[in-house]
Amino acid sequence: MKTATPLRSEIEKQYTWNAESLFATPQAWEAEVENILKDLPTLKKFEGRLGNNADTLAEALETQENLTARMYRAYVYAGFSYSVDTTDQSAAAMQDRAQTVHGQLGAAAAFITPELLSIGRERLDGWVKDEARLEKYGHYIENLFRTQAHVRSAEVEEVLGMLADPFNGPSNTAGLLTNADFKFRPARDARGNEEEVSEATFWRNMSDEDRELRQSTWENYMDKHLEFKNTLSSTLTTSIKQNVLTSRVRRYSSALEMALFASDIPLDVYHNLIGTFKAHLPIWHRYFEIRRKALGVKTLESYDMWAPLTANRVKIPYEQAVDWIAEGMLPLGKDYVGVMREGCFEERWVDVYPNQGKRTGAFSWGAPGTHPFIMMAYTDEIFSLSTLAHELGHSMHSYLTWKHQPLVYSDYSLFLAEVASNFNQAMVRAHLLRSNPDRDFQISVIEEAMANFYRYFFTMPTLARFELETHTRVEEGRPLTADTLINLMSDFFAEGYGDTVHLDQARVGMTWGYFPHLFSDYYVYAYATGLAGAHALAGRVLRAEPGAVEDYLGFLRSGSSAYPVEVLKKAGVDLTTPRPVEETFTIMADYVDRLEKLLN
Numbered sequence: 001m002k003t004a005t006p007l008r009s010e011i012e013k014q015y016t017w018n019a020e021s022l023f024a025t026p027q028a029w030e031a032e033v034e035n036i037l038k039d040l041p042t043l044k045k046f047e048g049r050l051g052n053n054a055d056t057l058a059e060a061l062e063t064q065e066n067l068t069a070r071m072y073r074a075y076v077y078a079g080f081s082y083s084v085d086t087t088d089q090s091a092a093a094m095q096d097r098a099q100t101v102h103g104q105l106g107a108a109a110a111f112i113t114p115e116l117l118s119i120g121r122e123r124l125d126g127w128v129k130d131e132a133r134l135e136k137y138g139h140y141i142e143n144l145f146r147t148q149a150h151v152r153s154a155e156v157e158e159v160l161g162m163l164a165d166p167f168n169g170p171s172n173t174a175g176l177l178t179n180a181d182f183k184f185r186p187a188r189d190a191r192g193n194e195e196e197v198s199e200a201t202f203w204r205n206m207s208d209e210d211r212e213l214r215q216s217t218w219e220n221y222m223d224k225h226l227e228f229k230n231t232l233s234s235t236l237t238t239s240i241k242q243n244v245l246t247s248r249v250r251r252y253s254s255a256l257e258m259a260l261f262a263s264d265i266p267l268d269v270y271h272n273l274i275g276t277f278k279a280h281l282p283i284w285h286r287y288f289e290i291r292r293k294a295l296g297v298k299t300l301e302s303y304d305m306w307a308p309l310t311a312n313r314v315k316i317p318y319e320q321a322v323d324w325i326a327e328g329m330l331p332l333g334k335d336y337v338g339v340m341r342e343g344c345f346e347e348r349w350v351d352v353y354p355n356q357g358k359r360t361g362a363f364s365w366g367a368p369g370t371h372p373f374i375m376m377a378y379t380d381e382i383f384s385l386s387t388l389a390h391e392l393g394h395s396m397h398s399y400l401t402w403k404h405q406p407l408v409y410s411d412y413s414l415f416l417a418e419v420a421s422n423f424n425q426a427m428v429r430a431h432l433l434r435s436n437p438d439r440d441f442q443i444s445v446i447e448e449a450m451a452n453f454y455r456y457f458f459t460m461p462t463l464a465r466f467e468l469e470t471h472t473r474v475e476e477g478r479p480l481t482a483d484t485l486i487n488l489m490s491d492f493f494a495e496g497y498g499d500t501v502h503l504d505q506a507r508v509g510m511t512w513g514y515f516p517h518l519f520s521d522y523y524v525y526a527y528a529t530g531l532a533g534a535h536a537l538a539g540r541v542l543r544a545e546p547g548a549v550e551d552y553l554g555f556l557r558s559g560s561s562a563y564p565v566e567v568l569k570k571a572g573v574d575l576t577t578p579r580p581v582e583e584t585f586t587i588m589a590d591y592v593d594r595l596e597k598l599l600n
Contacts, residue, residue, distance in 0.1 A: 005200045008085040008355045018348035022077045040108045050115040058133035065407045072367030086180040087357035103165035110158040150250040170239035174519040187216035199360035207306040218303035222507035232513045233482035255471045259522035263413040264563040276581040277461040285498040287592045299502045312440040321385040328431035350374040364394035368410045372398035382448045393424030401559035409561040416564045418530020426538035446595045456531040462492045464525040532580040536573040
C-alpha cells in the first residue's frame with residue numbers, strides 16, 4: 001500500500017497557510033470575536049436614524065464596514081483552520097462560532113437596506129454627490145434600488161439574516177459526512193495489493209495506469225455514497241427547499257431567477273449554456289472514442305476518464321510548478337508575476353500538501369486585510385500544477401480587487417471568479433505546449449486540459465441541467481427521493497456519454513452526492529461560463545491584441561464595482577451570447593485533434 005496520508009502535524013510549516021498573519025493564537029481570535037460581539041450595539045444605535053442626514057448615513061456605513069472587515073478576518077481564520085483539518089474539533093467549534101457571529105452581524109445590520117430604500121433614490125443620489133464619504137456608494141445604491149422589489153420589511157430582513165447560520169446546515173452536514181465521517185474500503189490493484197481510498201487519495205488513484213485500481217477505487221468511493229444515499233438526498237433536498245423558500249420570500253418567480261438576479265445576469269445566459277452544450281455533445285463523443293482506443297479497452301468506463309494516455313508523466317515539484325506558472329503568466333507583466341511568486345513562497349498563501357482530515361478539492365479564500373489563501377492537495381504532477389494555476393488566478397483576482405476597490409466592492413460573483421482562474425490555466429497550458437515539444441509532455445498537458453474541460457465543460461453543464469430540473473420539481477411540489485435523484489442524474493450522463501461510454505446507472509447517478517456545490521448555492525453553471533469567458537480573454541492576450549493585457553488587468557481590479565456582464569464586456573467578452581461557449585468548444589475540438597495526432 002502507498003504511504004498513508006500524513007497527519008496535519010507532519011506537514012512542514014513552509015507548506016502551510018500563514019495563519020499567524022491573521023491571529024497569533026486561537027486565544028487572540030477568541031478575544032477579537034468577543035470584541036466584535038461587544039461592538040455590535042455601535043451599529044444598532046443607528047437604527048431609525050439613517051435618513052437624518054448624509055453625515056449620519058456615512059458614519060453608519062463606516063461602522064458597518066469596520067465591523068464587517070473585522071468579522072471577515074475572524075471568519076477566514078476559523079473557516080480555513082477547519083478546512084485544512086476537519087478532524088480538529090477545536091477548529092470545528094471555531095467555525096461554528098464564526099458562523100453564528102456572522103449571522104448576528106447580519107441581523108444587526110438588517111435595518112440598513114430597508115431604511116436606505118425608505119430614504120429614496122433621489123435624496124440618496126444627492127447625498128452621494130455632496131458628501132465625499134458617500135461618493136463610493138454610487139453603484140451600490142443603484143444596485144440597491146434595482147433589487148428593491150425583492151427587499152422585504154426590516155422585520156423580515158432580520159429573520160432572513162438570522163437564517164443565514166441555520167441555512168448552512170445542509171452544506172455543513174454533507175461536508176462533515178463526506179470529508180470527516182466517511183471511511184472507504186481500500187482498493188485493490190492488479191497485483192492484489194491494497195491501496196488507501198480517501199478524499200486525499202481518490203484522484204491520485206483515479207489517474208493511475210492500473211485499471212483494476214481505478215475501478216476498485218471508484219466503486220468503493222461511489223458505494224460509500226450510495227450507502228448514505230438517503231441521508232445525502234434528504235440533505236440536498238433540504239438545501240433546494242431553502243433556495244425555493246428564500247426565492248418566494250423575496251418574491252422571485254423561481255430560484256434560478258434569484259440566483260442570477262443578484263448579479264444582474266440574464267436568464268438567457270443559463271439556457272444558452274445548456275443549449276450550446278447539448279448541441280456540441282458530438283465533440284465529447286469523439287473525444288471519448290479517441291480515449292477508448294488509446295487505452296485499448298473494449299468499452300470506456302467512467303473510471304477511465306482520468307487514466308493516463310502516456311506512461312511517462314513528468315514529475316513536477318511544487319517549486320517547479322510555481323516557476324512554470326510564473327513563466328506562463330509573464331505576458332501580464334513582471335509586477336503580476338512578482339506578487340504571485342512572493343505569495344507562493346515568502347507570504348505562504350498556499351496550504352500545499354494533503355493531510356488527514358483536509359477538505360476535498362481546492363479553493364482560494366480570504367478577505368480584505370488577509371492574504372488570498374489557497375487550500376489544495378499538491379501531488380507533484382501536471383494536474384496539481386494546473387490546480388495551483390487555477391487557484392492563483394482566483395487569488396490574484398482577489399489581491400488586485402482588494403488593492404483597488406473599497407470594501408463595498410471587494411467581492412465578486414462566481415460568474416467573474418471562474419474567468420480569472422481558468423484564464424491562468426489557459427495561459428500556462430499555452431506556455432507549456434510552446435516550451436516543450438516532447439511527445440509525452442505534450443500528451444500530458446493536453447490530457448490535463450481535457451480533464452479540466454471534462455469537469456468544467458461536461459460535468460458542470462450536466463450538473464446545471466440537474467440543478468435546474470431538481471429546483472423546478474420542488475417549485476412544482478413534486479417529491480425528490482434518493483432514487484429520483486439517481487435516475488435523473490444517470491439520464492443526463494447517458495445523453496452526454498453517448499454510445500462509447502458504459503453507464504453504471506447507480507454509481508454514475510450518485511455523482512451529485514460528492515459535489516459540495518449542490519448543497520449550497522445555485523451556481524454550477526458559472527464554472528462553464530467562466531471557462532468560456534477565460535478562453536476568450538486568454539485568446540486576446542495570446543494573440544497580442546492591442547489593449548488586451550490592460551483590459552484583462554482592469555477586469556481583475558474591478559471587483560463588484562459594476563455588474564459582472566458589463567465588467568466582462570469591457571474586458572472584451574460578451575457572455576450574454578452563445579459565442580464564447582461556441583469559441584471554447586472550438587478550442588476543445590483543437591485539443592482533441594492534436595491529441596489524436598499525437599496518439600497515432
